Amino acid sequence: MSRYEPARTEEKWQKAWDEAGAFLARRDPAKAKYYVLEMFPYPSGRIHMGHVRNYTMGDVVARTKAAQGFSVLHPMGWDAFGMPAENAAMERGGHPRDWTEANITEMKGQMKPLGLSIDWSREIATCRPDYYGQQQAMFIDMLDKGLVYRKAAVVNWDPVDMTVLANEQVIDGKGWRSGAAVERRELTQWFFRISDFSEELLDALDGLKDWPEKVRLMQANWIGKSRGLQFAFETAGAPEGFERLEVYTTRPDTLMGASFAAISPDHPLARHLERHDPEVAEFVADCRRVGTSEEAIETAEKKGHDTGIRVRHPFDEAWELPVYIANFILMDYGTGAIFGCPAHDQRDFEFATKYGLPIPPVFVAVGADDAPLAEAYVPMKSERVRYLRGFAGTEIQTGDEGVNTAIDFCEARGVGRGVTNYRLRDWGISRQRYWGCPIPVVHCAACGVVAERKENLPVELPYDVTFDKPGNPLDRHPTWRDVPCPKCGQPARRETDTMDTFVDSSWYFARFTAPHATTPTVMADADYWMNVDQYIGGIEHAILHLLYSRFFARAMMLTGHLPKKAIEPFDALFTQGMVTHEIYMTRDRQDRPVYHLPEDVVRTEAGAALKDGTPVEVIPSAKMSKSKKNVVDPMNIIAQFGADTARWFVMSDSPPERDVEWTAAGAEAAYKHLNRVWVLSDRIASLKDGGPGRGDEDLLRATHRAIAEVTRTVEGFAFNKAIAKLYELANAIQKSDASKVAQRQAVMVLAQLMQPMTPHLAEDIWAMQGGAGLVAQAPWPKADPALLVEDTVVLPIQINGKRRAEISVPRDMPADEVEKIALSDESVVKFLGGQPVKKLIVVPGRIVNVVI
């Protein structure tokens, strides 16, 4: 007696697919192409449920499209540079490259058994010279095109470890290892001119019809286009050279409500004062003890320091405002200086309250009186308000109108000019770290900054480095660092900064179209395969990764590495929800958090504990992350039940765009169902041949309904609903009294429809029923529309919106006849109790509502 044995058959089918070359992407001019891509993983060493979910989704799309006749490209690679490799080297010794390569081998070994339809011949890893060397070539091209430049920018500096910290490594303003208060320090760094593309990147969002609306909205807000007024205050009592203070405001209509001016601690005026005034120096130093992240700055307590300098109001020479240095003003936005209107900005309100500054209202709600404010009054700009201290436009107008008339008014009087501003800043790519793509330039005393010659690429990372000291080992590697200038040949120094890992992931999708080429891309391949038809990844990448990739596509087009049609590289985007899990935490002697893997934690009545009984603090579910150790190992599921069970389960349990909390409970149920389907197929195969059965027609209809529904739901990324329909079809076959021929046909369609999700089981069934070839290569079934229509429909009857009865009528019965039947229905008559019908609503094929 044979039975469902995934451990035995899954490997067999994977081999069969390999031998058939079923997943090799080929440029086939006879077929339409389809490029499906999942965001490639960081090689942490173990796959987790988030990976299984992400790659199964992509695989369902890839397999469905292949069955539908497309020439499919479905590649996989490794986002292999980054901090964890260096951290591992520091913590456990070893080398980042060895650690990373071992992790890639390990993870690939875990992904293979999933049976994904990936073209592994196209595998890439960003940490390998054949990849990052091409990235260096593009960097040089971008340098030539003026898309790259250097400028000073601030970093988080750990004064104890003498090293630059990532924002993630700054916890409550302190270095994660040293615990020292972090300082902001300025370094000269490399930048991509993404802000030159602000308008373009914003406008093009409208064309991304198959992107989630929320992602487009997040990107639009991130780019942050605003229209405002830039003007200069005349200063009084300011040092020489600071006779004017340029400020930018998006609310020039509130100019008559100004009560102070404020500048960033990094503003040139603040820097000047810092050198001459010890109090300012102390205050500014205090401000710099906050990390560089916007979050840290925005959530820090709002503080200001009165410089004693005054500015004159542009409309009233006699009206002077104090100038504060304030810790919440960002130097990167606008001019790094503002005027505060506390009546209509909550942050300014709190600031004014704290420092006893006046809060004159500029406008009130239409119909409201001028009364003291308990909080800032900040209506929507589209709302009409009554201006008490307006100076342009009518008394009652919207905020938008107020802004526009104020800009016109000011421009006409020579007070500043209307400017369009963007929040988007240039992309700083310099990292003071080893494990990244070296920036291919050399610093020469005579020639300045010189690009490496392309024939010398790749500039390879040296292997002989150690991580026993903090900081970047490239900085202290004389033979690698000290090289002749590519231009004059005199002794010079290599750039020791490496690139942000976001650079690596900003073009890998293009590299997959010609992964082994000796140029970054090959035009013919890019032209055939681009764009990515369906991109799938986590919502956490909604802004940065996707925006940088969009910029890179434009830069690659300008440098001749991508065709014009790839300017928006991702035609459709699906953002899957994250797999979340509870976090288990204890604290060390210094009260710092220590995290624990779920497999090391046991649930107890009191909560949770380590295996030695130490109680564990349970933090509510959050995104699975290595640093929090709240990760689950899918390999156990695969070992126990097979890959198809893991795949079926991750697709069935939640809508794919929603977060899913991992629970072990459903896995066994998934296995039971797959086993049931296998047994069902086995039973059908052993049925005796015979004539037509009684249920043939019903089963055929159920089958075609399933084809239509599964196709529709899979195409709409509603995989959980597709699985519900597949359960229904399996149940229908199981309960059917149809003939063997009809049942065999139904179960073969079931195998075809399940194939994208459970490809191995589908092959089992296909083979059992004597299907030709591999089901993975069989054409997708088509639903017959004639078998989808129902002859009669059940109409609920509502009385005053509450369901009271239902009637069964022919599908196309005219509304007046439906009315008659509805009103003569026994329970309707009872409910009406002779009351007159005020209104009768008949929605054909849907509902009848009787209003009395």
Next chain:
RNA sequence: GCCCGGAUGGCGGAAUGGUAGACGCAGCGGUCUCAAACACCGCCGACGCAAGUCAUGCGGGUUCGAGUCCCGCUCCGGGCACCA
């Protein structure tokens, strides 16, 4: 703090403004078995004997009809430019 989401039975979830709870999990009852497991059949939002009433995070509103649309909240999650 700012930007973007989400909230429906014990649980995951379903529902073009039209019968709330498809499908599945857990649970309960039954058949099979010496017994158990498996498998199969049935029940399964709450209250109520019933008729029925209540019920989609909270408070309002629009509509013949609201889980769905609008306004105001609460809580949870994602992002915030050096985590990937």
